[in-house]
Amino acid sequence: MEKTTLTGRIVRRDDPDYNEARTNINLSLQRYPDIIVFCQNKHDAVNALKWARENNVPFRIRGGRHSYENFSLLNNGLVIDLSEMKKIRVDKDKRLVSIEAGAELGDVYRTLWRYGLTLPAGTIANVGITGLTLGGGIGYLTRSAGLTCDRLLQLEMIIADEKEGAKLITVNRAKHSDLFWASQGGGGGNFGIVTSMMFKAVPISYVTVFSVTWDWDDFDEVFNTWQNWAPFTDNRLTSSIQFWPKEVNRIEALGQFIGTKDELKELLAPLMKAGNPTSGMVKTVPFIRAAAFFNSPGGNEPQKMKRSGSFIEKPLSTRAISALKYYLQHAPNKNASVWQQSLGGAAGRIAPDQTAFYYRNAIIAQEYITNWTSPEEERQNVRWIEGLRTSLSRETMGDYVNWPDIDIRNWLRTYYGGNVDRLRQVKTKYDPENVFRFEQSIPPLRRSPFF
Ligand SMILES: Cc1cc2nc3c(=O)[nH]c(=O)nc-3n(C[C@H](O)[C@H](O)[C@H](O)COP(=O)(O)OP(=O)(O)OC[C@H]3O[C@@H](n4cnc5c(N)ncnc54)[C@H](O)[C@@H]3O)c2cc1C
Incomplete structure (x- = not known):
């Protein structure tokens, strides 16, 4: 041959x-x-x-x-x-969007905006659409329009083939439906090389965004108010809150609402009553301006970093909030933070086994973040993240596969919960020889004796 x-x-x-x-x-x-x-x-x-x-x-x-x-x-x-394959084709009337696998979120938002369309996806412009979608995809439209993977209709994927070495297949609800299910939250790199994806986009025009900040002194009140408000308020509103170390003295909530300024102001009332906000902004803008607003510039640059995360299914207890606060009082540096995003709404209307994204009952996705500059700081930063994660784990669930953490021992169960067995069956069917593998890839049920 x-x-x-x-x-x-x-x-x-x-x-x-x-x-x-x-x-x-x-x-x-x-x-x-x-x-x-x-x-x-x-x-x-x-x-x-x-x-x-x-x-x-x-x-x-x-x-x-x-x-x-x-x-x-x-x-x-x-x-x-795949990053040089970025073509995007749009059928405006049918709202069908075909995206080559290398497109970044910024490319997707800018192109679809010209047609009055978008996808519910993430915040940072140079995150890849494929990695994000295969793991789920959360962002400031999650509660109104679902996860990115919920809008997926079809993928073109190259899988390992015994005879030819590689084979390009079309994957959707009718063809290879099990692999399609696994591609909605099973995580990138596990089953094959995605070359393009087709989505059903959502119409978008103007949105209303907000920002509120507080000082550290309001920590407990703001934490508790936000967690009991953000996941339960109007589904057209998705918001986040970020807590920085005590020495930074900053808490910030952000959000995006599909509706008017007056409506949003009314919805924000309980949050504005918490503590003493130090600043506040509510503004109606074209969606593409909102996307630029959430694209925080610091997140785009390669850096020495450690991140991890978890899901929250019911509001954290006072004990857990105190633990979290303790870690932020003893953070390794000023760049450390805890970030939370409200879930529920459209993302929560889908059952945990309907797609591979298991944590549909979560009300919050919570991320532990740090970055540093000199190599000697690494150990302290990693220990901080792991200490924080484990100290909260009695009240949190799993971790989002798109926020992978090599230090999680039971990572299969952590990322996939009750969907692990089915994911391993799909892996066994499409990649029995474990051709597609990395440090935390899904293993087939029976490993070949050749590995
Ligand atoms: C700064 C920052 C901001 C983020 N913001 C968000 C956010 O708002 N919302 C959110 O949900 N997530 C967010 N994430 C997480 C993000 O979804 C994951 O990191 C995602 O895996 C990134 O995909 P990528 O293509 O950019 O990365 P890569 O490192 O290129 O790939 C990630 C994984 O996907 C696999 N993969 C990539 N391309 C393909 C392909 N064509 N076929 C098969 N497998 C493939 C890779 O092998 C790898 O395992 C963020 C991450 C960072 C670092």
């Missing part, structure tokens, strides 16, 4: 742009692949998978480079990078 050759834009270790080509979001986890192939079309991706298998070279799939644990990178192997 004729040997496959790599096609696409190929970057190797001695190429001048190698460093830029290999660098992912998390600078504390440096990885040095031998080859990075930037696919220009799906045939390049098919060739890359075939080549890796014929030559027994380990590989990873990459899009927007935002995996917290750099799961889209590896040492000494091949990175199959």
Whole structure:
């Protein structure tokens, strides 16, 4: 049989742009692949998978480079990078949107905005749409329009094939419905290389955004008010709250509402009564301006970082709030924070087993965040995150697979809850030889003796 050759834009270790080509979001986890192939079309991706298998070279799939644990990178192997495949096609009347796998959220928002459409997705403009969708996809339209994966209709995916090495298939509710189910929250990199996705978009025009800030002294009151308000208020409103270390003396709630300024002001009344807000803003803007507002510039840059997370199904007790507060009083640096986003609404109307995204009953997704500059600070920062996560774990559930944490031991159950067994069955059916694997990938039920 004729040997496959790599096609696409190929970057190797001695190429001048190698460093830029290999660098992912998390600078504390440096990885040095031998080859990075930037696919220009799906045939390049098919060739890359075939080549890796014929030559027994380990590989990873990459899009927007935002995996917290750099799961889209590896040492000494091949990175199959889709980021130069970004075409977006829109059928405005049917609201059907076809997106190549390498598009970033910013590309998606800008293109769809021209048609008065959008997708409920995340905040940071250079996060990849594919990694985000495969793991679920939360953002400031979650409560009104659901998770990104809830709008997914179809994927084109290259899977491992016994005879040919690689095979491109179409995956939807009718064809390979089990793999479609797994692609709605099962996480990236597990089953195959996605080359494009089709979504049903939502109409959008003007939205009303808000921001409120408080000082540290209002911590308890604000925490308690927000957690009992944000997940239960009008479903057209999705909001977040971020708590910084005591020394930073800042708490900030943000949100997006599909409705008018007056309506939002009324909905915000309970929150505005909590403590003494130090600033407040409510503004009606075109949706694309709101997307720019939530795209915090600091989040876009590669940095030394550690993040983790959990879900909350009922408001935290005073004990848990005190524990969280204690950690923020003893934070490793000023960049540490705890961020929460309200869930429920459209995302909560779907049963936990209807898609692979299990935590449908959660009212809040909670993220533990830190970043630092010098390598000596790493241990302290990682310990802070892990201490915080475990100290809250009696009252929290799991973790969002798009916020992966290599330090979680029981990670399969943590990410997938009651959907683990079904995900492993899908894995066994489509990738019995575990061709698609990384540090926390879903293992097939029976591992081949060759691994
Ligand atoms: C600053 C920042 C902000 C974030 N904001 C949000 C947010 O608002 N909402 C939210 O839900 N999440 C958010 N996330 C998490 C984000 O959803 C995940 O990091 C997601 O996996 C990123 O996908 P990516 O393509 O950018 O990353 P990559 O590192 O390229 O890929 C992530 C994973 O997906 C796999 N993958 C990538 N492309 C493909 C493909 N074509 N086929 C198959 N597998 C593939 C990779 O192998 C890897 O395992 C954020 C992350 C960061 C770092």
